[in-house]
Amino acid sequence: MSGLTDAALAADIAEAAGQVLLAVREELLDSGAEDQRAIAKAGDQRAQDFIAERLAAERPQDAVLSEEAKDDLSRLDAARVWIIDPLDGTKEFSQGRHDWAVHVALWEDGELAAGAVALPGIGQTLRSDDPPAVPAREDDSAPLRFAISRSHPSELITAVIEESGGGSVAMGSAGFKVCAVVRGEADAYVHAGGQFEWDSAAPIAVARAAGLFASRLDGSPMRYNQRDVYLPDLIVCRPADADRVRAAVDAATARA
Numbered sequence: 001m002s003g004l005t006d007a008a009l010a011a012d013i014a015e016a017a018g019q020v021l022l023a024v025r026e027e028l029l030d031s032g033a034e035d036q037r038a039i040a041k042a043g044d045q046r047a048q049d050f051i052a053e054r055l056a057a058e059r060p061q062d063a064v065l066s067e068e069a070k071d072d073l074s075r076l077d078a079a080r081v082w083i084i085d086p087l088d089g090t091k092e093f094s095q096g097r098h099d100w101a102v103h104v105a106l107w108e109d110g111e112l113a114a115g116a117v118a119l120p121g122i123g124q125t126l127r128s129d130d131p132p133a134v135p136a137r138e139d140d141s142a143p144l145r146f147a148i149s150r151s152h153p154s155e156l157i158t159a160v161i162e163e164s165g166g167g168s169v170a171m172g173s174a175g176f177k178v179c180a181v182v183r184g185e186a187d188a189y190v191h192a193g194g195q196f197e198w199d200s201a202a203p204i205a206v207a208r209a210a211g212l213f214a215s216r217l218d219g220s221p222m223r224y225n226q227r228d229v230y231l232p233d234l235i236v237c238r239p240a241d242a243d244r245v246r247a248a249v250d251a252a253t254a255r256a
């Protein structure tokens, strides 16, 4: 067992799993694999195995909730639960793109306590114990740039962008999109229509540590380690933009 803090362990595991994923993809592409589903499946499995093994070795007492493992619900009685998405943006990973992520978060006693999001395609890992400074915007009244899904853009987000008079930047992976807001590549990420706890836990831990606003579409807090892990919607933006984004969400919701 290493002497790393929980946040440092999250970052170490996420970054190392990202390296495993880059190697798996290169290996498959070099051997002539063309089937994107096979590349995605191999990535999901290898990253899951790697992370599960590290957590079992380093934090054997803790429970784990993962997109890629059976949930036996023992986590509901645990004080500490690691919430992981071994490969978020599976489609983009399998297409040889850069916009995918590895999510490792720790939930403790009702709250997200630590998290890290590795972005191996751009060589960065964002972590809750050393969050980057979110770049300031020159003009707070400038149109907002919304990070939107390449493959699941919802009607609601289209309406939100119209209501706010903003624009969009399309990319894959929930983690990559939250980190795009942290990194200043986008001003807001509004998602509706479906996601699970592992899609947002680590990204939200990082976003909050970086000082960003994060909530459900109705303004209520994101809650993790619930019996039902469906967590279908979220808003992430700078605190200064939160009223504007929430007003656009309310107007779009009323329109729907």
Ligand SMILES: Nc1ncnc2c1ncn2[C@@H]1O[C@H](COP(=O)(O)O)[C@@H](OP(=O)(O)O)[C@H]1O
Binding pocket: 067, 085, 087, 088, 089, 090, 091, 148, 149, 150, 151, 152, 171, 172, 173, 174, 175, 192, 193, 194, 195, 196, 199
């Ligand atoms: N409507 C929906 N229902 C369930 N999951 C969704 C969803 N929209 C997005 N997601 C999940 O959120 C992640 C980011 O999606 P997107 O790039 O479209 O924004 C993906 O995770 P995975 O790649 O881990 O499956 C995807 O499966």
Ligand SMILES: [Mg+2]
Binding pocket: 067, 085, 087, 088, 089, 174, 198, 199
């Ligand atoms: Mg995911």
